[in-house]
Amino acid sequence: MEDLARYLCDLAKRRGAAFADVRALHRRAESILVQDGRADKLAASTDRGVGVRVLVGRCWGFASADSLERRRGEQCVDDALALARASQEFVSDPAMIAETAPVVAEDRRLPEIATGAMPVKEKIARLLEYEHSGRSVGGDAVVNSIVSYSDGVRDEVLANTAGTLIRTAGARAVVTCLFVASDGTIRQRGMEHRGILGGAEILRRTEPDEFSVAAARKALALLKARPAPAGRFAVVFHPSITGLLVHEALGHNAEADAVWAGQSILEGRLGDELAPPTVSIYDDSTVAGAFGSYAYDSEGTPGRRRPIIEKGRLVGFLHSLETAAKFKTGPTGSGRAESYDCRPIVRMSNTFMERGTVPLAEMLRGVERGIYLLDGHWGYVFVQKGQFICHAGQARMIERGRLGDPLRDVSISSMTLDTLRKIDAVGDDFEMKMPGMCGKEGQSAPTDCGGPHARVGDVVVGGHAEE
Amino acid sequence: MSDINYLELCVDSVARAVRLGAEWCDVSAGTGRDISVTIEKTGIKTADAGQGEDLAIRVFVRGGMGYAAVSGRDPADIAEAVERAVALAKEATPDPDFKRLPAPDPAPQVEGLFDDRVAGMGVADVVRIAAANLEAAKALEPDVNLSGNVGLSVGEGALATSTGIALAVRGTDVGASIDALVKRGSDVGFFYDFDFGRFLADCRLEDVGTSAVLSARRFLGAKRIKSGRMTLVLGPLASYGFLGGVVGAANAESIQRGRSYLCDRFGEVIGSPHLTLVDDGLIPRGLHSGAHDGEGTRRRRLTVIDRGRLVSLLHNSYTAGKACTESTGHGTHSGGISATNLRPALGERPAAEILREVREGIYLESGELRADPASGDISASIDFGFLIRDGQLVHPVESAMIGGNIFDLLAHLDAVSSDAREEPGALMPTVRIQDVQIAGAE
Numbered sequence: 072m073e074d075l076a077r078y079l080c081d082l083a084k085r086r087g088a089a090f091a092d093v094r095a096l097h098r099r100a101e102s103i104l105v106q107d108g109r110a111d112k113l114a115a116s117t118d119r120g121v122g123v124r125v126l127v128g129r130c131w132g133f134a135s136a137d138s139l140e141r142r143r144g145e146q147c148v149d150d151a152l153a154l155a156r157a158s159q160e161f162v163s164d165p166a167m168i169a170e171t172a173p174v175v176a177e178d179r180r181l182p183e184i185a186t187g188a189m190p191v192k193e194k195i196a197r198l199l200e201y202e203h204s205g206r207s208v209g210g211d212a213v214v215n216s217i218v219s220y221s222d223g224v225r226d227e228v229l230a231n232t233a234g235t236l237i238r239t240a241g242a243r244a245v246v247t248c249l250f251v252a253s254d255g256t257i258r259q260r261g262m263e264h265r266g267i268l269g270g271a272e273i274l275r276r277t278e279p280d281e282f283s284v285a286a287a288r289k290a291l292a293l294l295k296a297r298p299a300p301a302g303r304f305a306v307v308f309h310p311s312i313t314g315l316l317v318h319e320a321l322g323h324n325a326e327a328d329a330v331w332a333g334q335s336i337l338e339g340r341l342g343d344e345l346a347p348p349t350v351s352i353y354d355d356s357t358v359a360g361a362f363g364s365y366a367y368d369s370e371g372t373p374g375r376r377r378p379i380i381e382k383g384r385l386v387g388f389l390h391s392l393e394t395a396a397k398f399k400t401g402p403t404g405s406g407r408a409e410s411y412d413c414r415p416i417v418r419m420s421n422t423f424m425e426r427g428t429v430p431l432a433e434m435l436r437g438v439e440r441g442i443y444l445l446d447g448h449w450g451y452v453f454v455q456k457g458q459f460i461c462h463a464g465q466a467r468m469i470e471r472g473r474l475g476d477p478l479r480d481v482s483i484s485s486m487t488l489d490t491l492r493k494i495d496a497v498g499d500d501f502e503m504k505m506p507g508m509c510g511k512e513g514q515s516a517p518t519d520c521g522g523p524h525a526r527v528g529d530v531v532v533g534g535h536a537e538e
Numbered sequence: 539m540s541d542i543n544y545l546e547l548c549v550d551s552v553a554r555a556v557r558l559g560a561e562w563c564d565v566s567a568g569t570g571r572d573i574s575v576t577i578e579k580t581g582i583k584t585a586d587a588g589q590g591e592d593l594a595i596r597v598f599v600r601g602g603m604g605y606a607a608v609s610g611r612d613p614a615d616i617a618e619a620v621e622r623a624v625a626l627a628k629e630a631t632p633d634p635d636f637k638r639l640p641a642p643d644p645a646p647q648v649e650g651l652f653d654d655r656v657a658g659m660g661v662a663d664v665v666r667i668a669a670a671n672l673e674a675a676k677a678l679e680p681d682v683n684l685s686g687n688v689g690l691s692v693g694e695g696a697l698a699t700s701t702g703i704a705l706a707v708r709g710t711d712v713g714a715s716i717d718a719l720v721k722r723g724s725d726v727g728f729f730y731d732f733d734f735g736r737f738l739a740d741c742r743l744e745d746v747g748t749s750a751v752l753s754a755r756r757f758l759g760a761k762r763i764k765s766g767r768m769t770l771v772l773g774p775l776a777s778y779g780f781l782g783g784v785v786g787a788a789n790a791e792s793i794q795r796g797r798s799y800l801c802d803r804f805g806e807v808i809g810s811p812h813l814t815l816v817d818d819g820l821i822p823r824g825l826h827s828g829a830h831d832g833e834g835t836r837r838r839r840l841t842v843i844d845r846g847r848l849v850s851l852l853h854n855s856y857t858a859g860k861a862c863t864e865s866t867g868h869g870t871h872s873g874g875i876s877a878t879n880l881r882p883a884l885g886e887r888p889a890a891e892i893l894r895e896v897r898e899g900i901y902l903e904s905g906e907l908r909a910d911p912a913s914g915d916i917s918a919s920i921d922f923g924f925l926i927r928d929g930q931l932v933h934p935v936e937s938a939m940i941g942g943n944i945f946d947l948l949a950h951l952d953a954v955s956s957d958a959r960e961e962p963g964a965l966m967p968t969v970r971i972q973d974v975q976i977a978g979a980e
Contacts, residue, residue, distance in 0.1 A: 118609045137592070154661050161672060259912060456728050
């Protein structure tokens with residue numbers, strides 16, 4: 072793949088590209104689905120191909136093919152050049168690229184248990200053990216269970232016309248479980264998921280008690296929970312919700328492509344105080360073993376720790392080679408592409424709020440009536456207007472500083488800048504256990520997010536009952 | 539379009555899998571090419587193109603399923619995928635609920651799935667459409683910030699099964715999706731529009747940008763509102779998402795496995811008599827139309843909810859076999875279940891009249907009004923909505939939410955409009971729901 076990538080870069084340059092990069096990739100994945108006591112869906116996939124990106128004049132062109140044949144790669148070069156040339160007349164914001172020193176490197180992070188080294192039967196046995204453990208907690212009240220496992224290895228080469236040549240090999244594995252409980256009237260779900268940079272060792276590291284048993288207990292507990300109230304409340308965020316907040320509400324707004332395009336509410340706010348001085352938020356692709364970590368991004372820039380908010384002040388954005396050039400700053404290693412058939416775009420990695428000093432008990436004591444949100448499920452944001460939503464699988468009422476009734480299915484929605492300003496306590500704990508796939512412009516990227524407990528003085532809660 | 543006969547490739551792969559021990563097997567294979575032009579900052583940022591081939595094989599041994607997918611056309615890769623699928627099926631737990639794959643079920647072709655004009659378009663054509671949008675939008679709003687995509691895809695493929703199904707299909711898609719951001723000082727108005735179709739003649743692709751600008755202007759001046767119970771009117775885009783979610787929940791596998799809010803509700807009244815939802819995969823030129831589903835079962839027109847009563851579930855061959863019924867033609871090749879074109883029955887009065895009767899409420903133009911798949915509870919953001927007072931849209935709202943349960947909302951649905959936005963295959967009426975809990979930030 073190295074020879075192909077270098078050859079295509081040279082070809083693109085000879086044929087008129089001011090800059091070109093080529094990514095050649097081969098990846099394999101396997102998955103197992105256990106449902107209701109049976110491992111009845113086993114799957115595997117193989118994928119290989121090459122993507123060529125060229126900068127010609129004022130515009131980018133990109134073409135890909137699902138082959139590592141030289142002939143197909145050459146066609147990609149010609150197609151990418153033609154695509155870029157066809158668009159020149161209608162460019163409003165000329166493309167550019169940061170000049171960086173070439174990187175020649177190899178980064179191989181192979182799983183502890185190589186792909187195929189753990190027999191499928193052994194994986195199935197472990198998944199059935201998870202399922203059995205969860206079901207045994209709830210008996211007949213558990214009406215459905217799904218446990219799934221997937222792993223994937225990828226071997227990738229990146230070359231560019233500046234002389235960069237990087238070969239990376241890595242693996243990721245994910246195990247998830249879902250239990251549905253019913254009391255005959257309502258149904259509730261409890262979920263857990265784990266993800267690592269690695270392979271089947273995740274099955275040895277993940278114990279049923281903190282995984283499937285915990286998920287089943289969540290589903291059972293939710294049967295006794297009541298719908299959340301509706302209206303404005305003081306809220307305390309579990310680290311998983313803090314993670315959703317920093318990823319959705321802030322992180323996407325700090326992606327420099329959105330900022331440069333005038334699509335982010337953070338445009339023109341660099342240096343502004345957006346939060347109290349107790350709040351610091353980072354994106355860091357060097358966290359050892361974290362699901363969103365990597366050594367080099369898809370443009371060859373080394374990953375690093377990137378401050379976004381430090382002591383309440385907006386100090387930086389996440390940059391690709393292009394946005395770094397446009398902002399006249401250095402790239403941060405945030406240009407990521409899902410696969411060979413995708414252009415690199417600005418993405419997060421592991422995004423988190425730094426630990427503070429306030430114990431959870433003290434945080435709760437300061438709330439006369441509010442809601443404790445935990446079990447972060449999902450969220451999304453409209454960066455253009457800074458409006459986000461975060462969904463919690465579970466919640467508890469807070470009454471006079473104490474945790475009260477359990478609540479179910481509750482989301483919060485607010486404006487990013489308003490919410491950051493209203494963070495009035497940052498916990499002395501820390502957790503980052505939200506491995507997942509973040510979607511943007513049709514691409515998925517593995518990310519993680521987290522932080523400490525945090526308290527926000529006033530947020531809109533979407534519940535059933537008027538307060 | 540391709541020098542490969544995909545039907546032969548599928549038939550050969552099925553035969554190979556059977557020789558290796560597959561009891562049941564199906565193979566799909568095909569090729570596609572796409573062109574996409576990305577708009578950013580009211581200009582073209584990049585033009586992308588991709589071409590690829592793939593093959594996916596599904597094998598059953600004693601009901602356990604092995605599945606393998608491979609990209610490209612390397613014969614060694616394809617042979618390995620076939621072997622892998624058979625090996626995985628043999629390792630899977632036997633599943634007595636699996637009965638059979640579909641038998642051949644010839645059906646007339648659905649007209650209008652492939653447009654030679656779209657197939658003949660190149661990057662210059664896509665760039666021209668993107669440029670037309672930019673020029674028209676700037677003429678309307680010189681400082682507008684447009685972003686989005688214009689693109690097309692052309693594909694052909696085949697499906698073969700060990701039961702004798704051998705189908706060849708081809709299709710085209712073309713479309714534009716554009717976001718518009720307009721500013722007045724610190725005030726921001728943001729919205730989007732789109733147009734997709736299988737035929738170029740079915741779309742007005744050059745008008746998407748101006749439509750997005752006009753809509754974005756309406757969202758200037760958003761204000762907070764008070765909490766309360768009020769009427770919720772779902773505009774065409776919002777109703778499509780909400781009602782589509784209800785049809786999607788009629789997935790027979792979710793119900794058979796006990797994880798859906800529609801469990802034990804088959805045959806029961808789950809909504810108001812104003813609600814009739816039809817799923818129709820046979821609409822000519824429909825985006826989700828086809829003569830057969832991903833397993834080779836004939837598609838059909840299926841009434842899922844009839845005047846409030848849940849009368850049909852969406853089945854694939856697995857769930858149909860388990861329930862001793864017929865597949866409804868909603869199977870995907872990977873073993874899932876998927877709805878096709880949503881066709882709510884229209885009401886008798888136009889949307890404007892339905893809106894005019896609302897004293898106080900929310901008009902949801904667009905938003906993810908999704909219910910928890912198990913409980914049916916809803917806790918959703920009003921992403922793009924307006925306050926309604928005395929039948930008029932007063933101002934857009936910010937930081938507001940909708941709470942409730944899907945059955946309450948369906949029961950309180952008291953009007954479906956007689957007019958609707960039409961997209962190829964789909965009907966999107968306006969829908970009114972009474973007495974909904976709204977949480978506001980005022």
